[in-house]
Amino acid sequence: MKRNTTKEPSISNINEIINSLKENNRFHEIETGEERNYLIETYGCQMNEHDSEKLEGFLTQMGYEKTNSRESADLIIFNTCCVRENAELKVYGKLGALKHLKKRHKDLIIAVCGCMMQQEHVVKYIQKTYPHVDLIFGTHNLHNFPSLLEKTLNNKEAIVDVWDQEGEVIEGLPVNRRYGIKSYVNIMYGCNNFCSYCIVPYTRGRERSRKVSDILVEIKDLISKGSKEVMLLGQNVNSYGKTLEREVDFSDLLEEVVKIQGIERIRFMTSHPKDLSDKLIDTMAKHSKICNHIHLPLQAGSNKVLKEMNRKYTQEDYLTIVQKVRKKIPGIAITTDIIIGFPNESPEDFQETLKVAKFAEFDSAFTFLYSIREGTPAASKEWQVPEEIKKERFQALKNLIDSTAYQNNQRYLNRKVSVLVEGTSKKNDKVLTGRTETSKTVNFPGDQTLIGEILTVKITAAKTYSFDGVII
Ligand code: 5AD
Ligand code: SF4
Secondary structure, eight states: OOOOSOOOOOHHHHHHHHHHHHHHHHHHHHHHSOOOEEEEEEOSSHHHHHHHHHHHHHHHHTTOEEOSOSTTOSEEEEEEOOSSHHHHHHHHHHHHHHHHHHHHOTTOEEEEEEGGGGSHHHHHHHHHHOTTOOEEEOSTTGGGHHHHHHHHHHOSSOEEEOOSSOOOOOOOOOOOOSOSSEEEEEOEEOOOOOOTTOOHHHHHOSOEEOOHHHHHHHHHHHHHTTOOEEEEEOTTGGGTTTTSSSOOOHHHHHHHHTTSTTOOEEEEEOOOGGGOOHHHHHHHHHOTTBOSEEEOOOBOSOHHHHHHTTOOOOHHHHHHHHHHHHHHSTTOEEEEEEEEOOTTOOHHHHHHHHHHHHHHTOSEEEEEEOOOOTTSGGGGOSOOOOHHHHHHHHHHHHHHHHHHHHHHHHTTTTOEEEEEEEEEOSSOTTEEEEEETTOOEEEEEOOGGGTTOEEEEEEEEEOSSEEEEEEO
16 A cells, blocks of 8 residues: 555644634534534554544544434544454444435545554455545554544545554644543554464554653653553553663563552553563562553464464463463463464364463453454465354353453452442442452442542452452
């Protein structure tokens, strides 16, 4: 895909466009008595969630109001994911359904962005099949959204602007945080690992780390606005710093973050096992503000499959890390990602995955059926595992993970744990819900005024996916 004609904008340029769109929206409100509304639907990982927060930041500054109803939206954005085929199919289904809405609401703007758009065949397919889409842009030019939206509003024809290469990291853009209490902070972008099944390095580009000083400024600002917890985001946080001039690694960054006044909890995601250093484990053990939880994707247990996946560790390496982490950080929760049915995964290979999962005693796992991603090395492998076999293996793995999670959770019964209250339960607004430091959900009776507090809660029931408790 050719890098498009739009240039890297400066902050003052972006602000100018935002102000002009704000004026435009103000006139619209004066003329019609109605404000303009937007709706963003986000698919995929925390990176995408956070990108949507950035889009919301722009839109709020432009004077757009958020709506949950498609009928009342003037702008609908799908922020897409292409890690697995299912997520793509959902987006196509939703785009089809918008055709009728567009007929009724002629001024409605439909935009599609995110990882799916970084694939040329997807963009062509959308242009051909869904001509009612007004704007298509990618992950590398998200910061250009104000100018793209302005062009779309002034244009009769659809705008497509996807960059095939990452630009510079642009600092200082507005962000609309979803949760005041918990905040996402990007520490790096992209990935250099090229796991053979994964599309991310092609859609998110090469690894780029943000400067320590920029990250600290952002976190300090969040804490001053009431955040209690930050989640540091990167495809592989363990290789943080490699692209920076100053020699600094992820542990060094954490050492700076823990010093921030008022910060209560620090989390991070995702850690690649091949880069998990002893230094990082020691840093986690040393600071109580760094949560006792690590997400450590295993992907597969068999050494043959791990090699074909290009993961660069063996099951023995992985289990050594697990043992080390559990020894140095007692009570730590370990969660993981596992892919089932990678090409040529034999019954014996799958047994190895079960064996490692049993030994690691995971607290939870995201388990995925392997999905062919065009353009990745694994897509051209000859023997693909039949869907029925993948589903059988999926169930066997789920049963095992559920049982280790349940066993681990029993250790919490009658214990007092600290819980950051995030909100009320969906089913009952007299029940509060929050998370332990180990990222386990706890539900307990309490008043809504306690949202945002860190409380001590006694666990009264330990289930597979959550706890019940009482405030003490
Ligand atoms: N098929 C299935 N799962 C995948 N993942 C990445 N690519 C694929 C694929 N092609 C999973 C990995 C990764 C998580 C975010 O998504 O487990 O850790
Ligand atoms: Fe994909 Fe591997 Fe990079 Fe994770 S580390 S984003 S699985 S290529």
